[in-house]
Amino acid sequence: MKVAFLGLGAIGAPMAAHFSKSHELVVWNRTPERLREFAALHACTAASTPKEAVKGADAVLTCLPASAQVEEILQGDNGMMAGFSPGGILIDCTSGDPDTSRRIAQRLAEVDVAFADSPVSGGVRAAEAGTLTVMVGADARTYERAVPVLQCFASKIEHMGPVGAGHAIKSVNNALFASSVITFAEGMVGLVKDGINAHQAVDVLNNSSGRSRFSEVLVPAQVLSGKFAPSFRLTLMEKDVSIALDFLKQQGVVPLVLQRTGEALRELHNALGDNADFLEIVKYFERQVGVEIRG
Template identity: 45%
Template sequence: MGAIGRPMAAHVARAFETKVWNRTIERAASFAQEHGLRVAADPSELVSWADVIITCLPTSADVTAVAHGAAADWREGQLLVDATSGDPAEARELAAWLAARGVAFVDAPVSGGTTGAEAGNLTVMLGGEPPHVGRAETVVRPYSGKIRHVGPVGAGHALKAINNALLAVNIQAAGEGLAALVKLGVKGAVALEVINASSGYSNVSQNLIPERVLTRAWPRTFRLALLDKDVGVALKVLEDTGVPHDAISVAKQALGKARAVLGEEADHVELIKEIEKAAGVVIE
């Protein structure tokens, strides 16, 4: 249960009878004690107990491993709602595997960060067949501000990956542009004031850079490693659909280099640290 999954689970637990499981069992035990819930010993126990299972793991491969680990316990009529920022192709494969057992699948990745998760105001992108999506909407509503059925199985994961690729491109472009402006004598705060009143503004320029870079606070809310993974998924979506992907390819390369230097725990906005280092400047 991570920074986003834990508050999501708390909202679900307040709305429905809930049992929890986590690969780090201490996290599940702590959460269960806080909310008065029961802990499943393993995925098999959870699948045997629940009608609807919500997964929120780092990758689609992790979700598949958990689902296959409980292969003998799935039963007809169940629904798996996958809130992972996952891979569309892998989601389609898992959906087919579950369908052979009479189990429905809806991919349901979220956007809105830790603030949205804690407030129960996340945007949820649902991919699946309409009857199953209707059931999924009921389950995700407690932690959602906006819910949209965006297409068939895998469409939710594809949209989330593209959204995060746009985030990555924005971070890189804003970091590079601001570094150049500071070297030319423009204060970072002044540059952002103008940009945010002009056509180049984004969430990165309006919120992330003022709150994290100018302050040098660098809070860790979303790992750069996970953004790197998501951009890799987006790149694969573009390649598979035959769409040019120059900008996102460059962002993927930059994230990979920063991840190698900064490590697995670095926050996604810390990409700008590497831009500052290469430029020999501090954006402030």
């Protein structure tokens, strides 16, 4: 199978690497330097344009920061639309928004190209291990076509509904995650400030009702250890929460906690800058009260 993969970021690169082991792989990235680095490490062909990347591909995957970037590389003389063949399929693993996905799907349908919004969850480690979770929005036939492709880097693949459904649940998932990160940081710095041992507090929390994926997995590995390895930019978390809020409001929901989560992320973004990783949220609250959550 000939696979085109566009977007070699922190998650996209290890996802694409799986295809290089058993398929013909063509890759493209907005940043040429990252493209060259990937091509030097993996068996693949580096394309100079999106059009060149998708030409003749059996399956095309995108993994970009937002749906707007996917829509952008569709267009123009060197865009994906100029390279697609009828009967093709675009599997979009971007953490995108449902409305743009539906617009892209409609446009692709006009040239007989199927579309599945297929955002992933699990982080860099799962991408490297090939154990990501994928939430798919597509019609039944397109989902069936996408599954063998997605199995190259995923261990759990769920058909959530029609186009847009995958991006809807991914945005809500990330909003819930963001809320757990902020509330953990606020609560834990208060406990440590009061003299409670951080390691002990996290252990008790993770055996009680206040635990979360963040507290169980990332806090021991990244916070208590002091590693704070960057994996997901705060700006992208803010973007995902904004998508979730728009989606929820379209459904008639009046969000209270998640609305405040979105506002808090804007404040944190302004304080920490465009390049901050989401783990910097913990350090922000540590500095606020003069303690560190370590142990």
